[in-house]
Amino acid sequence: MSKHHISATVNGDPVEFLTSSGATLLDVLRDQLNLTGTKEGCGSGDCGACSVILDGRLVCSCLVLAPEAEGRRIETVEGLSDGVRLHPLQEQFLKHAALQCGFCTPGFLVAAKALLDANPDPSETEVRYWLAGNLCRCTGYDKIVRAVMDTAAELRQARIPA
Amino acid sequence: MSQLAFLAPLTPEDAAKALGAQGARALSGGTDLLVQLRAGRARPSVIVDLKRIAGAIGVREEGGGFVIGACTPGILLSEHAALSRAWPGVVEGASLIGSTQIQARATLAGNLCNASPAADSVPAMIAGRATCVIVGPGGRREAAVESIVLGPGRTSLAPGEFILEFRLPPRPKRAADAYLRLIPRTEMDIAVAGAAVNLTLDDAGTVTEAHVVIGAVAPTALWLREAGAALVGSRLEAPAVEAMQAVVRAACRPIDDKRGTVEYRTRIAGVLAQRAATIAYQRARGVI
Numbered sequence: 001m002s003k004h005h006i007s008a009t010v011n012g013d014p015v016e017f018l019t020s021s022g023a024t025l026l027d028v029l030r031d032q033l034n035l036t037g038t039k040e041g042c043g044s045g046d047c048g049a050c051s052v053i054l055d056g057r058l059v060c061s062c063l064v065l066a067p068e069a070e071g072r073r074i075e076t077v078e079g080l081s082d083g084v085r086l087h088p089l090q091e092q093f094l095k096h097a098a099l100q101c102g103f104c105t106p107g108f109l110v111a112a113k114a115l116l117d118a119n120p121d122p123s124e125t126e127v128r129y130w131l132a133g134n135l136c137r138c139t140g141y142d143k144i145v146r147a148v149m150d151t152a153a154e155l156r157q158a159r160i161p162a
Numbered sequence: 163m164s165q166l167a168f169l170a171p172l173t174p175e176d177a178a179k180a181l182g183a184q185g186a187r188a189l190s191g192g193t194d195l196l197v198q199l200r201a202g203r204a205r206p207s208v209i210v211d212l213k214r215i216a217g218a219i220g221v222r223e224e225g226g227g228f229v230i231g232a233c234t235p236g237i238l239l240s241e242h243a244a245l246s247r248a249w250p251g252v253v254e255g256a257s258l259i260g261s262t263q264i265q266a267r268a269t270l271a272g273n274l275c276n277a278s279p280a281a282d283s284v285p286a287m288i289a290g291r292a293t294c295v296i297v298g299p300g301g302r303r304e305a306a307v308e309s310i311v312l313g314p315g316r317t318s319l320a321p322g323e324f325i326l327e328f329r330l331p332p333r334p335k336r337a338a339d340a341y342l343r344l345i346p347r348t349e350m351d352i353a354v355a356g357a358a359v360n361l362t363l364d365d366a367g368t369v370t371e372a373h374v375v376i377g378a379v380a381p382t383a384l385w386l387r388e389a390g391a392a393l394v395g396s397r398l399e400a401p402a403v404e405a406m407q408a409v410v411r412a413a414c415r416p417i418d419d420k421r422g423t424v425e426y427r428t429r430i431a432g433v434l435a436q437r438a439a440t441i442a443y444q445r446a447r448g449v450i
Binding site: 131 | 166167168170189191192193196197199200201209211213235237260261262263264266267349350
């Protein structure tokens with residue numbers, strides 16, 4: 001019936017899109033904005049593959065209706081790298097081989113970025129609890145946790161003035 | 163889906179009007195509604211997003227108590243230091259729900275109105291004697307939280323009505339609450355049984371007021387007045403606690419499934435109530 005004209009910010013850029021009432025933010029990111037880094041896993045908020053940061057908070061984009069995004073700020077996995085260099089999290093995921101099939105990886109990266117933005121010095125327990133909404137069927141999680149811990153240490157080091 | 167409309171009213175009155183339409187559904191955090199939409203279990207004609215109403219999101223102190231906007235996500239409750247100090251049981255009930263992602267969205271009003279028997283945020287709200295401010299086509303009314311859920315998936319809200327905010331009463335000195343649930347793993351699961359206890363003590367540590375509420379062991383959360391009464395006048399000595407547990411176990415009418423038999427859920431509800439009472443007592447004494 002009704003189409004909504006939505007204005008939002010995605011990875012720092014203003015975007016506008018038309019959406020139906022029942023489309024999810026995930027649908028719009030992937031199918032209209034062509035930001036296919038965000039994955040659809042379960043579609044019910046259980047797996048975290050579609051994680052994005054919405055106004056500074058980590059959410060499952062499959063559980064957000066697209067019209068809700070009006071005026072909101074959205075960060076996706078595409079915004080992690082500056083276009084030249086990978087984000088330290090991405091480097092550490094590669095270094096630790098913290099992925100196998102890779103389908104859950106964008107969600108883990110975005111979730112880990114939200115964690116490190118909020119808590120630069122998380123304990124391993126905090127990392128594991130924070131990432132409990134992201135499911136990985138390949139790695140057994142250990143390499144992911146180590147990659148996040150090492151990134152946190154690296155970023156803390158980088159913050160110390162020389 | 164082609165017939166679906168989406169509205170995000172800015173005032174409670176406009177929201178009540180929009181929700182009065184045939185087939186309208188309220189949207190708070192969406193963590194239940196969007197799952198139902200996708201599964202085809204909900205087929206609304208219009209979705210009314212309540213989050214843009216002024217005051218729908220946020221916690222404020224008022225008249226010595228707290229007012230919690232109905233659409234306030236769990237993370238904002240646990241980040242609120244004064245609320246967490248005054249109502250640790252309410253906050254831990256809400257915080258137990260789902261993952262980091264879910265905590266950024268899921269709300270007290272959604273958890274209540276989804277009307278699951280196992281809703282983790284509900285027992286502590288009832289034990290805390292919280293009320294809801296309800297807005298509808300007929301204006302505003304205030305109702306106790308325990309009056310909202312009638313059974314699984316059913317509420318007492320009339321067509322067009324929605325919860326605008328929750329009110330938690332002023333906290334006397336030496337008062338505290340606690341919520342515990344049992345799940346087969348460490349997190350991210352639905353309660354097999356749950357119990358909330360809210361206690362007020364006198365200077366000597368004697369219980370002067372007690373509210374015991376159990377969850378996931380009956381079609382709705384149960385506020386057990388006699389269980390609370392059993393604790394009043396005690397300092398949680400064994401006979402008082404055992405009397406409280408006997409009331410709890412006698413009230414249990416749980417389902418029987420692979421996650422917990424009737425016998426197990428009934429027994430565990432008593433254990434959880436005893437442990438929640440101990441935690442609430444220690445908090446009220448300032449020991450923890």
